Amino acid sequence: MNFLFPLYLLGAAAVIAPLLYHLRRRPPKEHLPFSSHMFLEKSPELLTRRSRLEHLLLLLLRCLAIALLALAFSRPFLRTEMPAVEVTGAARLLMLDTSASMRRAGLWEKAVEEAKAAIAKSGDGDLLALMTFDRQPSLKMSFEDWRSLPVEQRKERARQIVDGLKPGWASSDGGAALIQAAGIMDEVVSAGEQEGSRDRQIIVVSDFQEGLNLDALAGFAWPQDLAVEPRLLQPKDLDNFGLALVAAQADDEADEFEEEAASVSAGESELPGENIQVRVRNTRDSAVERFSLYWKDEPARGLKGGINPGASRILTAPPRTDPTKDGVLVMDGDSEDFDNLAYVTRLQPRPVRVLYHGEKVSETDTSSAFFYFSRAMQPTDTFEPTVSVHKKGTPAELQDIDFVVATASFAEAQLPALTRWVENGGTLLYAMREGDTGESLQGLTGLTGLKGSEAQVTEYAMLADLDFEHPLLLSFAKARVRDFTKVHFWKHRSLSWPETEDGKVVRVANFDDGQPAWLEVPRGKGKVLVFASSWAPSDSQLALSTKFVPLLYSAFRLAGYSASRPPLYYVGDVLQLPPGVASVTLPGGESRKVPAAGGSFAETSEPGIYTADTGTRVYSYAVNVAPSESRVSPMEMERLNELGVVLAATADGATGGAVAGESPEDTQRKQADRELEQHQRMWWWLLLAAGAILLVETWLAGRARRARPAADTSATVTAG
Amino acid sequence: MKDASATAARTGAPPRSMGFLDTAALMRIKSLELRARVVVEGFLKGLHRSPYHGFSVEFSEYRQYVQGDDPRYIDWKVLARSDRVFIKKFEDETNLRCQLLVDNSRSMAYGSGEVTKAQYAATLAATLACFLMAQGDAVGLTTFDEKVDQHVPARNRPGHLRRVMLHLEKAPSGKGTDVSQPLAHVSELMTRRGILVLVSDLLAPLDTLETQLSYLSAAGHDVVVFQVMDPMELSFDFQKATHFRDLESGADLYVDPGVARAGYLKRLQAHLDALRRTCEKHGIEYHLLPTDRPLELMLHDFIVARRRVSLPARARNLSSGGGGKGGSTSNRNAA
Incomplete structure (x- = not known):
């Protein structure tokens, strides 16, 4: 029998403890009443001369349990079963980090150096594969490629590949790369080329920056016999500011940075609508704090400020002269410039798909409302409307529609689908034509008792009581454009609803006779805009007015659409x-x-x-460049351990593993012993036996203890 | 005695085996008085087998007149019939006064088996009281530990036995044993000569005991000592080393019987021997009673002892010419 940890056998010496325990005569705890001490003399409590072993069976069981435990801990195994192992060398997978953070000064040169050193270390019997990783791992040289080459060319070829590599701009996903590498290593073994004892190792050459992203490893069971040897590349310094655009969010989240900054020099934004927010970040170990942020073609208009090491802030980018062009934000102040640029696109028009529903739909008939509407729907810098006409009698195809315009009432069968669409967030503009009694409108708005009738208009009606704070009219708020008196309405509908429904209706404008002209009725997540008169020439002059197109685009904005930038x-x-x-x-x-x-x-x-x-x-x-690449502080290597990755000895033996001065044969023999022992698992049976013995011992000891008091304490004493 | 046997029959007293009543079985009878009566009855029933005759208050003897005898005691009828001059001698036994001294110290509470020394001593004393009162003798009781606890003067009147029994039934409560002081006390209280029966384990130093015993003996009292011991006290046949708790002091002492037995037995034997020698020296009847010894045998010992003692006592009576209080009582009775 052989032992994996023979030193544990010394633990068997602990049998001396129960021996001493049994030899020791413990003074009993019981008291025996006796008439008088007159003729008695105290006996010495520990008598070595007369000591004799008591409870031999118990002693035997206790000694046996200890001996079995010691034996189990020494991990015995039988070497006779050991299969013949053909030792053929190690299999190593060299992983090179090519993420953007590796572009830092001097880092890549070090990486190449480390990689070449690892290649040089490979022996003739070893296998080597080469892999790079950033957000995707990429196998540059497989074990098969290595094998297929003549032995003398292998290392040279690997060196050539390394020379041909350079770091990219992508982020790094170290977790996914390691998992793939483990898979590759697994295949080396399962290929079954009598390499059972081949030492398998993954060498990772990386800066191990905080943004390495090892999350994928959390759900992965790392093979215990696969060691990872991290080769940490130390950068020259750790000063780095990170600059990243922040996805559109509420204004109030922006840091009031400008007020805090020591020196901020920025002019008034000429376009207050452009609100570009950036996150600036300083690394933990940075020695610099001052930075400047400016547009590449307008360096004079930037802002300057400071940020503490390890801190991160959201700022509003400085204004620029022409936001309709694509631009580049530059951040200066640190020693690394790979992540100092943020590319920003111009605002781009929002496509709006409009469904038009009406009677006498014609693009040529000037009396048709659609004639004017279709002409109003031209692409601009803000919107890119596409209009589709709803054919009468067919159900409305609403799934790809952003906005619905109706100048005629709907068939009753179509109302539920439209109502559902509105309730789910859609916006519908309903212009009442002559003779509309409001039945469709009642269904769409949900206002019970809503009725429409033709109003009596003498000559014409005008708009009054316009609510310029309402989003629909917000763009007409300025004095220059707020005159609606030139828009005459020849006819309009009179709308009435019970007073109880008043709370559901927002009046945007009235006619000068006090009748409601434009209404907003919110419904569910969406809303219905109601015009009590249409823009057809028979109804009004609205279509010919300069207000018409802005009014429709305001309606789009009210529906939640606006010019936007493409996603990040x-x-x-x-x-x-x-x-x-x-x-x-x-x-x-x-x-x-x-x-x-x-x-x-x-x-x-x-x-x-x-x-x-x-x-x-x-x-x-x-x-x-992904913001995670800006987090260049090196991560704690314990993180790998926490995720279950087995770390191998580094070149200088820092993390244990092979003992210095040990020959490869010894190492391989030990590895084989370990595997044999794991296969046999004799320790488990020994532990089981020890447990069973202890159970019997407990039972016996309990029985002996119960029996003892009855034996001697039988004297009778009458109460005094 | 009729009453006693009838009571025993009614309560179904345990059957006797081997002629004697098992002590443990006897102690299962709750009533001390009943226990005593069972013993006395058993003893009297078996008397016919005994080579000895009981000593009786009715017993009298004649002897030839010698010069100097009181002519009042001449039996004139005998003189008339046989022309011989005999002196009629009445024994003092009819007015025998017996004082029972019962040790009530805590050490008497010990018992290795079912019977404690105290129970045994109480039964012994009760048996004697019962037996003596049945004969018309006066019986008194003194219980003691370090000092006299209860003292009932010797009397023979109805209800007195009951009173004695009540005091005997009291459980041991005293602390240490000191026989000399109670003996001194009793010798002061007993102004008339009588029998003094000391029932104790006598687990106390003997220094002053001898003095007191000699006083009592010299005062004309017949002293009988019953030393009650538990069989385990005599053999110290314990097996396991343990803490022995002194019942009197409450102190614990770790003793390994295997080691301590020899020394214990040696010291005990020395004590017993010294006690025996002291008693012999002063003409005191001494009996060692293990608590497993049948009480009938004790009664037998007592009677034998009385027979032995009575001769010298009688001699003393005669030689003193009926002097002293005992003598005057005898004379009164004869008159």
Whole structure:
């Protein structure tokens, strides 16, 4: 029998404890009443001369239990069963971090050096594979490639591959990369090339920055016989400011940074609508705090400030002269510049899909309301409306519709679908035509008792009591444009509803006769805008007025649509393109064709502005370095341990493992012993036996204890 | 005695085995008086087998007149019939006064089996009281520990036995045993000669005991000592080492019987021997009574002792010419 940890056998010496325990005569705790001490003399309590072992069976069981425990801890195994192991060398997977943080000064050179050192260490019998990782792992040289090469060319080839590598701009997903690497290592073993005892190791050459993202490992059971050897690359310094755009959010979340900054020099924004928020971050161990933030083509208009090490803040970017152009925000002050640029696209028009429902829909008939509406729906910098006409008698196709305009009443069967759509957040503009009694409107608004009738208008009616604080009229609030008196209404409908429903209606404008003209009726998450008169020439002059188009676009804004920037993209993300894009221009000016199926573009390998041309319009997409790459402080190596990763000895033996001075044969023999012992698991049976013995011992001891008091304390004493 | 046997029959007293009543079985009878009567009855029933005759207050003897005898005691009828001059001698036994001295110290509460020494001593004393009162003798009781606890003067009147029994039934409550002081006290109280029966374990130093015993003996009292011991006290046949708690002092002492037995027995034997020698020296009847010894045997011992003692006592009576209080009582009775 052999032992994995023979030193534990010394623990068997603990049998001396029960021996002494049994030899020792303990004075009993009981008292025996006796008439008088007159003739008695005290006996010495511990008599070594007369000591004799008591309760031999108990003693035997106790000694046996201790001996079995010692034996179990020494992890015995039988080497006779050991299979013949052909030792063929180690299998190593070299992983090189090529994420953006590796672009820091001097870091990549160190990485190449480390990688080459690891390659040089490989022996003739060893296997080596080469992998790079950023947000995606990429196998540059597989074990098969290594094997397929003549022995003398292997290392050279690996060195060439390393020389050809350079860090990219993508973020790093160390967890996913390690999991894939573990899979690759697993396949080496399962390939079954009589390599049962092959030492398997993953060497990770990385800066192990905080943003390495090891989360994927949390749900992964790391193989216990697969060791990871981290090769931590130390950067020259750790000063780094991170700059990242923040997805659109409420204004009040922006830090009141400008007030705090020691020196902020910024002019008034000429376009208050452009509210670009950025998150600035300083690394934990940074020695610098002062930074300046400015637009690349307007360095003079930037802001300057300070940020504490380890802190992060959301700021509003300084204003710029022309927000309709794509721009680049620059942050200065730190020693590393790989993450100092933030690319910002211009505001881009919002496509609005409008469904039009009305009678006599014609694009040529000037008496038709649709004639004017369709002409008003031209693309602008803000909106890109597309109008589809609802065919009468068919159910409204509402799933792809952003806005509904109705100039005629709906069939009763269509009302439930429309009501549902409104309640789910849709906005419907309903202009009442002559003769409309408000039945559809009652169904759409949910106002019970709503009735419409033709109002008596002498000559014409005008708008009065306009609520310029209402979002619909907000764009007309300025004195120059707030005159609605030139809009004459020849006819309009008179609307009435019970007083109890008053609370559900928001009046936006009245006619000068006091009748409601424009109303907003909120319903569910959506709303219904009601015009008591349409813009058809038979009803009013509204369509010919300069107010008409802005009014409709205000309605779109009221519905929640506005010009926007495309979503934030980071290097490696897939761009979602509009239909009709044939090619994408890379930041460097190079053009890439988009497959006919189109819709997306994945080659975002560097930060910058990517442009996509549909022929009629040019869309731009800003692709930035992921914010996680800016967190360049090295992570704690314990984090790997916490996630279950087995860390191997580093080159200088810092984390244990192979003992210095031990020959590879010894190491492999020990490894084989470990596996044999794990296979046999004799310790488990020994522990079981010890447990059973202790149970018997407990039972016996309990029985002996119960029997003892009855034996001697039988004297009778009458109460005194 | 008729009453006693009838009571025993009614209550179904335990059957006797081997001629004697088992002590443990006897002690299961709750009533001390009944226990005593059972013993006395058993003893009297078996008397016919005994080679000895009981000593009786009716017993009298004649002897030839010698010069100097009081002519009042000449039996004139005998003189008339046989022309011989005999002196009629009345024993003092009819007015025998017996004082029972019963040790009530805490050490008497010990018992290795079912019977404690105190129970045994009480039964012994009760048996004697019962037996003596049945003969018309006066019986008194003195219980003591370090000092005299209860003292009932010797009397023979109806209800007195009951009173004696009540005092005997009291459980041991005293602390240490000191025989000499109570003996001194009793010798002061007993102005008339009589029998003094000391029932105790006598687990006390003997220094002053001898003095007091000699006083009593010299005062003309017949002293009988019953030393009651538990069989375990005599053999110290304990097996396990443990703490022995002194019943009198409450102190604990760790004793390994295997080691301590020899020394204990040696010291005990020395004590017993010294006690025996002291008693012999002063003409005191001494009996060692293990608590497993049948009480009938004790009664037998007592009577034998009385027979032995009575001769010298009679001699003393005669030689003193009926002097002293005992003598005057005898004379009165004869008159």
